Amino acid sequence: MDGGTLRERAGKLPTEPGVYQFQAGDRVLYVGKAVDLRSRVRSYTDPRSDRIAQMVARAESLEVAVTDTETQALLLEANLIKRHQPRYNVRLKDDKSYPLVQFTDHEIPRIESTRDPNDAATVFGPFTDKGRIETVIKAIRSVYGLRGCSEHKYQGRDRPCLDYEMGLCTAPCTGEIDAESYREDVEAAIRFFEGETGVLADPLRREMEAAAQEQAFERAANLRDQLDTVETIHDDSERAVASGDAAEAGGDETVADVLGVAVDGDHATVARLRSERGQLVDRSRHSLDAPDEADGGDRVAALLSAFLPQYYAERQLPDAILLSERPDDDDVIEWLEREGVAVRVPGAGREATLVELALKNARQGPVDGDPLAALGEALGIDRPGRIEGFDVSHSQGKAVVGSNVCFVDGSAETGDYRRKQLTDRNDDYANMRELIEWRADRALEGRDDRPDPDLLLVDGGEGQLGAAMDALDKTGWDVPVVALAKDEELVITPDRVFDWPSDADHLHVCQRVRDEAHRFAVQYHQQLRDDVSTALDGIPGVGPETRKRLLRRFGSVDNVRDASQTDLQAVDGVGEKTAATIAERL
Template identity: 70%
Template structure:
């Protein structure tokens, strides 16, 4: 596009927030966000760098999407960068996109949370906090009965499914509700996502008041918690991140850029103590001229998908992104570039971590080469834990680029059976079914398919896992790591790699984490909770289960602060203090 074409296109655009894409023959070259679309696109008539000028010269069109808020523009930009991998954007490798809510384009539309909307679907979002969105979608289904099942489950039914029995669906599949009435409910749900909070808040408030009058206090507390989420949902279009007291959580970032690769080291501090450190890799356009500031901006936007923002960010250089600065300020995040003192020392430590990680393999490339697979960036590890066939549980942990992705961890309570092979077969079949259902449109588990499955065990466990994959029809490479000799077992052969080989160390980290996660869950199920939590006033069976699910065990509940306890649905300030006192 020449200068005049850019100016002409900008003249047709609204002065509203949104996202723009420069495209060439339908391929996205660059994605950007703007508070004022017309003004921002017009600025490309005078590009700020040679790289951007080159991009504009290649583009033959500018596509735009208007958003309700500046925050939505920022999040949508991150989604589009992840989806299209545009040549001229800095991109965080293998990170997540932000979730949306879609109403599908079917005769009886389905509501679901997704990162990749179906063609023709009406999508709302994106949102940062999936947990808040899940609360809202479930409340909408409980109130208006929209279906959440996939098409193959919907078609050809002769009786309603369990969702109808528990009040989540009005069962249009069997004619329990007519098309006209169902579509009216769909329209009401659409109104909610367009900003009419009352269509959901009012029924929840009435239900809470009725529960209180009948002294059903646990249900009242549950509805109260849902109401709080619903009423705050549109304050930031569902994206508001609840902050704690000032400076409780601080992230310190260090960046090293080498050619088309950047390494970002993150140090996470809570209450003045460093509690976590990790490293991330970004791909950088080979002719990028904006350096560390643009890498930092890209990392912050893309990394904090489904992650709570800290209270403060400490950086080695300022962002090259005014909209990002404004968004973080709106969210209450203090952004500082310290020049001296303890904070400057922390930034230097993060920089040292980034330099140390520069060029060091995370093991994924070496592992893929050794196994002869395309890549091993995303690995899921499986283990089973039980006590002589009792309290049998399975773990499913995820590593991305050599680091644990804890938001993608899953665990499963299995049937009590003192058979390690049968238990592993059951666990892997459960994961495989969820993956196959996702591919057919069911969104219960929207994690992407892994590049590799790792089984904790030997040849017997590996064969059990392979049987499960064959039975369900999920085609994913699978190997096992045997503890005794640290042998890597594949369907065709076994390997004994050196102890310092990066591919072996990576598999050991995944195996050890899957074992830890399984044992932790197993121990939580064996806790003698009836004599402890059941005697706490205000804590019923459902709340007890939520507490154990959130904190892992009674000891975890005992160690939680009142504020942390109140993050559990059904636990208010008074109940939190009672729990603390009793435990």
């Protein structure tokens, strides 16, 4: 693209904030943000470096997107860089994009959050907090009944699914609502994302007030929380909500991230140390493409400007960020400071010592020593910082349970462990299918307060992997999944089988997750089995079915022990004599 053509194109652009893309055909060469699109694009008629001049010369077209605020432009720029991986941008190689909301281009559109929207979809965002946007999506579905199911689940139904029974969908799949009425509801939801907050807030407020009048206080409180999120969600594209935790705590800087950058030719490494209350609790390293020296300016400052908005997608912002150098993009600094994040380049003292330690970590080179990065590379996915492991345990189909453990950056996150009692049956594949489907449904319906994992790992072989994939396909939950078989320690993916060396660090990561999932499942199974066998087994008149009814009615053996004989007799199959025997034995 010659200077005259570019100058003419720039003269027609608005003077509003936004994002611009230089393209060669369908390939995106460079993505940038601007406070004033016209002025910023016009500056490329006199490129500041040979590299940028080369990019402009290769460009065949220019695409722009106007945003409401400078911060939206900042977030959208980071999203597009991650999605298109433009050759002339500094790119963080192992990270995710910000969540967006899309209404699909189907005859009966569905609403969903996504990081990779369809080209034909109606898309809003980006947003910085996936949990908040999932709350809004659930509120929209409860008010307008929009479907959230995959095409696989939607097609060919002869009766409405559970979402219809729960009031989350008006069931266009079976004609419970006609297409025209459904489309009107979609348009109302779209108006909400366009800024007309009342189309969602007003119905929620009326429902909340009605619940309060009916003294359904728990439901009213839940609706109040939804309403608060709905009324502030448009601010979410301008702030990282998670950072509010520190501000509400009184502003004390209890959590700090320390970043050091090392550049080696075309490659760069950013090392991050996390300090909580003065103690180092975590570290990670990340690879980037380094800007050319010909670009001028400080390469480290440019790298930090690129790294910060890309890295903190969906991450809780710390109270402070300590840097070896100040980023060269003032918009990035202003964004962080608006969120209450103190950004400092310490010159002396303990903070300077921490920065030097981060620099030492960065100088170790690329993330070859990062087992999670190696695992992601081997599997062909992004670095799986969050891995969830699954296993089932039972005794010949009795007391069947499933475990769901979680590892974050290689360490067990016990607060995110979950377990579930499954249907009694001696079928490991069906048990695994039920377990994964349970996790997926909770995630898709917004009933699970945990972030989506980067990788699912099931304990077992091809059969368990196939069962897990069946569950993912049925629910439409898009998460990578692998299996780890015990006997030969083979990692099985949908496409191939890996036989990694026994001393491979990334294999050890998988083994730790698998072993912990197994331990947690066995522990829960033994707890249920022992409770039943030691307390209720052998009591005259109490067979397997009566035992199940007792536990279903009272919830635990302890509650059976505390129940009166009158309450025991209320259980089907327990007469006066059996009730007396139970009371005596327990």
